[in-house]
Amino acid sequence: MKKVAVYKVDKWNPDVEVIKLAAKKIREGCLVAFPTETVYGLGANALDEEAVRKIFLAKGRPQDNPLIVHVASLEAAQKIAYCSQRALNLMKAFWPGPLTLVMKSKEIVPKITSGGLDTVAIRMPSHPVALALIEKSGIPIAAPSANTSGRPSPTNAEAVYDDLGDKIDVILDSGPTDVGVESTVIDVTGERVVLLRPGGLPVEALESFGERVILPEGLNRNERTDEKRRSPGTRYRHYAPSCKVLLWKEGEDWPELEVKKIGYLGIRKPPSSVGDDVILFESLEHYARGLFMALRYLEKRGVEVIVADYPKKEGLGLAIRDRLYRASLG
Structure with missing residues (x-):
C-alpha cells in the first residue's frame, strides 16, 4: 500500500x-x-x-x-x-x-x-x-x-x-x-x-x-x-458526523433527549443540564470557522447526540444553516 x-x-x-x-x-x-x-x-x-x-x-x-x-x-x-x-x-x-x-x-x-x-x-x-x-x-x-x-x-x-x-x-x-x-x-x-x-x-x-x-x-x-444539480453539496447528505445531529431553533424549547452524553455547539448558551461537551462561538464568523472541527471533536468525545444552535438567515448564518440542515437530514 x-x-x-x-x-x-x-x-x-x-x-x-x-x-x-x-x-x-x-x-x-x-x-x-x-x-x-x-x-x-x-x-x-x-x-x-x-x-x-x-x-x-x-x-x-x-x-x-x-x-x-x-x-x-x-x-x-x-x-x-x-x-x-x-x-x-x-x-x-x-x-x-x-x-x-x-x-x-x-x-x-x-x-x-x-x-x-x-x-x-x-x-x-x-x-x-x-x-x-x-x-x-x-x-x-x-x-x-x-x-x-x-x-x-x-x-x-x-x-x-x-x-x-x-x-x-x-x-x-x-x-x-x-x-x-x-x-x-x-x-x-x-x-x-x-x-x-x-x-x-x-x-x-x-x-x-x-x-x-x-x-x-x-x-x-x-x-x-x-x-x-449544477453545484456540489446540494443533493446528498453532507457534513455529518457518525452521531445524530439535532437543530435547536430560536423560540423553540430545548429538545427532550433520553441519552447520557450530549454535545452542543452554537452561539446561544444551552441549558445547564447539557454537561461538559459544550462549544460556544462568539460570532457567526467564528461559528463558521469552527463548525466542522467542532462536529469532528464532539464525535471523538463519544457524544450520542449533538444539538446545534440553528442561526438566523443573515450573513454567514445562511451557510451555517445549510451545513447543519444537511448534517441533520433536516
Whole structure:
C-alpha cells in the first residue's frame, strides 16, 4: 500500500520545492490535498478523466456530483468556460475568494469533472498555498473537499488524514483554514443570478455589488432540482458526523433527549443540564470557522447526540444553516 506524503507548508511563504513536487504529482495524475481559505481540497488535474476518477474513488463520491475547478487567473477560467460580462465582473470583484461561478463549459472539460452536465463550476481560491500549487501545476485543478463523502469537511490536515489517509498521494499541511465553510456557489448561465449553495461569501456582499440573487426557495420544484444539480453539496447528505445531529431553533424549547452524553455547539448558551461537551462561538464568523472541527471533536468525545444552535438567515448564518440542515437530514 502506498503511503501518503505529508508536508508542512508555511501559509505565507510556501516552500518552492514542496510546491514543485506537489505540482508534479498533479501533472502525473495523482491526488494532492491542499488548503484553501474555505476548507482543504482534494486536487487532481481537472482535464484528465482518469485523475478525476481517482477523486470519486478516494472519497466514495457519486459521479453525478460535479466538482469545482480551481484556477489561478481570469484567463484560465476563460479557457474552460464561456464567461459572460456579468461573470467577468463578478470575478474581478470577488476573486480570489470564496465564490464559485457556474458557467457553460467548453469541450475541453471532461464530463466526469462536471458531473455529466454542460456547465462547469469554477473559482479562484485566495489561500497562498492553493494559488502557488495551481500556478506551478499550469493546469486547472478539480478539488472537492478532502474528506470521505458525506463527512464533515476538513478544515485542517489532521481531518484529511483521518478520512483519506493513504488513499491519496500528498497532503500539504498549512494549518487550519480561515473561513471554515465551503465557497458560495452561484449560477450565472441565465439572465438572473441564482444561489445554488450558500457559503463563505455572504449573499449580502453580492447584493451590495448590485446583483439581485435568487435563492433556491424562490424557484418552483422542477427548476430547483435542475439548477441545484449544477453545484456540489446540494443533493446528498453532507457534513455529518457518525452521531445524530439535532437543530435547536430560536423560540423553540430545548429538545427532550433520553441519552447520557450530549454535545452542543452554537452561539446561544444551552441549558445547564447539557454537561461538559459544550462549544460556544462568539460570532457567526467564528461559528463558521469552527463548525466542522467542532462536529469532528464532539464525535471523538463519544457524544450520542449533538444539538446545534440553528442561526438566523443573515450573513454567514445562511451557510451555517445549510451545513447543519444537511448534517441533520433536516
